[in-house]
Every structure is written in structure tokens, then in C-alpha cells.
Amino acid sequence: MPKQSDTMTEKYNFGTWMTAHDLSLHPVGIETLWLNITRLCNQACHHCHLSASPEMPLHMSKAVMDACLSVIASNAAIRSVDITGGAPELHPGFEALVGAIRHLDKKVTVRHNLTVTLDGHPLTGESRTYLPEFFAANRVELLASMPAWEKDAADQIRGRGVFEKSLKSLRQLNAVGYGSRPELILKLVTNHDGPLSATKRVLLESRFHEVLGEYGIKFNDLLTVTNIPAGRYATDLQRTGGYDEYMNGLIQASDETAIKAATCRTLVSVGPDGRLYDCDFNLALDRGLNPDTSQTIFEFDYDRLINRTINFAGHCFACSAGAGSG
Template sequence: MHATLHRLRTTDFPAIRRGSLQTLQVNLGYRCNQACLHCHVNAGPKRTEMMSPETVATVIDFLDASGVEELDLTGGAPELHPQFRELVVAARERGVHVRDRCNLTILQEPGQEGLADFLAEQDVEVVASLPCYLEENVDAQRGDGVHARSIEGLRQLNARGYGSGDGRHQLALVYNPGGPYLPPDQAELEAAYREELERRYGIAFDNLLAIANLPIQRFGSTLVSRGQFDDYMALLRGAHRDANLEAVMCRHLISVDWQGRVHDCDFNQMLGLHLGGGGPVQLAELLHRDLDGEPIAVADHCYGCTAGQGSSCGGALAG
């Protein structure tokens, strides 16, 4: 159980319920070639958790049974799972849109030769982490040399049609703050990214997603150690907007962990909060269950999704 969960359980966050299920988000494991300060998954090169072949097969069964429109693959670095490409192909054969949450540096890792070609051939949407266009800011948050490797990864993707606006090879960049504050206006930030990446590196992309850091896992522990946790929670609560409640991602998404257990969102997954706030539920139990109208487990960290312009896996919720 996460060390900050006891700080988050007592909440007055509004009760919310599910709508129709549209997106299956699957965490294939916590192994990653990076160990970023802001990572809410606490992923890294030394993590060994990885989804089993049996659970991958259940994911494919769920695509058949549920009719979900999107498969959102995350980690860690999801591409490090030995069945990543098999799962992508299975989803695409079923007409399911696939989104790969890519850290960009994975494209240069040994054993990942041909990854950029594969993603392009399968028309996989790439959501790529790039917390800033400035080298010093990226390396401070993600590690020395990460910015240069990220730019090289973006160039590989651009060369394969990503960011061209062709409608098939969608490339979104993800910004998250470097500390305990809310992201700036997403539209203004996107314009700055577009201008600076083109001018400095000749890089193109389709859109920018501004995502708030939630006070859990590595980032939450850092806030606690620096005595900033309570102030950050006060910031999130004070910036809450009821209008964002209708658009939060958990209304139309379920998040599956590497063991096949289901959660209302990726953040709840990292806190060990199971679907609807009840006991553990396996994905196999949901093959023939309609979740529409069921309650969503909430805690104080949910204010991170409704503060200011709002935040989700798809970026800001409102202008």
C-alpha cells in the first residue's frame, strides 16, 4: 500500500459514476529504461513485474467481448513486454485503436530495432513524454542525456509520418510540471512547443497533452520528504472545478494492472484502490458485465484531475 494513501483516503471529493466503457488501459509491467522523478508508477530498470501470457490472452478476450474502441498501453515502458507487438497486432486486427505511451528513449534501446517501423505499420497512436523542449529541464527531471535521446526518437517517428497530420500516424507530446504546481494553459503551451521544437530541431507533432502530477508513488513521496505534500493538496483542492467532473477519464475507462486486476484509473491502480472501491476484481470477471452506472472509487488525489483546466490521460479537460 502506498505510503501516502492514508493522507488521501478521507475525502470530500464528489461521488461520480461510470458511463459507457470506451477505453481499456493496460499496464503491461513496471520495468522501464528510465526512472523519472515525477513517475506515479515508480517504474525503473530494476522493476521485474510483468504481465503473464495468460493475462495478455484475457486482454484479447476482453477486446472481443466488450467492443471497446481503444486499447491504451502503458507501463513502465510497455514496449519492453515480450508480447507488446503481439497484443498490438491482435487489437488492430479487431479494428481497435491502439495508443502507446512511449518515453521516446525506448526507440534506441537494444532489442527495440524496428520499433518505430512497427508502430507506423500498425497505425499506432504514440503519446510521447517530453516534459519540456529545453534540454536542461528534461534532463533534470528524467536523467542526463534523456532530452537528446528523446529528440532522436521524435526524428525517427517524424521520418515515418508521425506528426505529419495524415490522420493515421498521430503523435501527441506530454507535458507535466517539474514540481508541485499546476500545468499552464494547454493551448498556449502547445503553441510554444510547436514553435520551439520546429525552430530548434525541425520536429513536428499533432498535439500536446498537459497533465498534472498526482501526489502518489515517487512524486508523492518526494512531496512528503520535502514537506510540500499538504501545500500541494491545498493547491489542487482550491483549484477544483465542478465542470471538469463530466469529462474525467475514469467515466469511460478501466485500468488493468500487470496481474489482471481492474481499477477505475491508472492512479487508483498505483494506490491499490480496486474497481468501485471494493475488493480485487479480475479482468476475466468483467467479460460479460456492463459497468455503466457503477460507482467510481475516489480519494483526495482525484482533485488532481479536476483542478484548473483539468487533467487526464488525454490532457486538459477544459479551456
């Protein structure tokens, strides 16, 4: 059954917009397998499309992880694996998973919230201070959440004290070589309420470099993700009466270039239970793949998957607006 936020986007017809722009978009390959391994997080950020939190201890099972590793090993086209959550470092099998993927000589990217290194496990208190060295030893590329370069704004989005903890964690990553050694890539990720043009993204990145540079922080790039109207963020928009305004803003800023670069054209996402999705946003909305292809990691068929029709819907306007969503 569709979730509430999914139902809310139904009246914004993405298919009609695509037809009006003479667009018929299909996958161009599967270069990346995106693994969502847990809903558990040490934080509960208001923009989180998965509504992850310390109260969501759902983990990917070992059987699903093993099936993912088997797919990664047997499909040469999959060159990289993107691991996310929740805070993926809280999954008890996280380190073993990263080690196994690196052993297969594939690139690993981890979506890292920075604070988990200092907060540790929200339920057991178990430390995660070893993470910077672990990431460096495994040449993990990091996409680290940094919502704002200004303390009050960052704390408002992600919780009190998050800005200072994020700076401390970034310094620890810099200390092991992230942001300076060419093989240790550190990209910051900021969520944005509404679309942002390519020019504004460049200005925003320059401001991040400037301000964080004053704190002595180095990083490689800034990625800007347009907030997807899903999960906790969609509920907030509805509660404050801003949902329709937000959607209309996305539609007005939509263009063809951004949607042609949508990540669903080059990846498949795997949920904690092994179900497959076009992207992590569709996973959040419980929109599985259309029935014309493999449905779970256990029946992964590369040829069927690249010939699937993508399960587009109203929330996809976040990927077509401005310069896209990351």
C-alpha cells in the first residue's frame, strides 16, 4: 500500500510532464548498486526522506548482504557500491561488508553523517571513533552530510550540537588524509529546500569552502540535494501548509537536462529486506520496481533490469528541478 507522502504526490503527474517535453527515459546501465542497510541512526533530521532515527533498528540481514555480494562479484558492469542508511556504520556487519566489496576491487562510497563517529551506537553506546582510520584504510569515498556552514542553521536542521560535532569529525577525517590525499575523497552533502540552479550551486560551494576553510576544514566537493517530498520532510510540509507551494516550485524549475542525469538511470537500490528500487527515494516511498523486471536481489538479472521501465511519480520533480538532486 502506498505511504501517505506517496499518495500526496500523485496529483502532480510526472508522466504528463515527461510527455509534454517529449521525454522517454530508460536506464543506461547499472554502474552502481546502492545498498540501504539500516534505518537506525543516531540522529533524526527533519529532512530525512527515510525517517531514520534511534528508534528504527531495522537492519539488512546477512542473507541479503551475501546476495548483494554475489551480484557485485558476478556483474562486471557494477563498478561501485554506495552504502547508506540510516547511519550505515551502525549495522553490525558494516565493516565486513566494506572489506568484502573492496576485496572484489570495487569502489565503495559511504553516506556518512559525521556525528556517528563521536556519538557511537544510540542503543548500546558502543564507540565508533575508529571510523576515520577504517575509512582511510579501505579507500572509502565519503559523502558526508553538512547541512549548512553556519552553526544555528545546521543545528536547527539536525539537532543541537551537531555543527560542532561535525567540525570535529571533519578535522579527524582531514587528519588521516581526507580532502588532501588524492585517493581519499571527501564530498560534503547539503540538502536544500527547493531547486537550486547550477550557478547558485557553484556560489554555495564556494561559500562552504571559504567558511569551513576558516575552521581549517578541507574537502573536495559540495553536492546539493533538493529535498524530496517524502517521509518526515513531506509530513512537515503538509503540517505547515507548504506542500503544494513546494511541489509547484519544483515543477516550475524543472528542465530536461536535470532529469536526464537522474541517478535511477545508472543504479539500482537494494532495501534492507532485499527488495529492489529505482532509487533510495522510491525505497522511502515503498515504490518497488515496475513488474516488468526482477523484484529482489535474489533474482537480480542485469539484462532485465536495464530494460525495465522506471517507476517515475510526482516526487521525481525534485530530480528534474534546477540542477537536479545531487
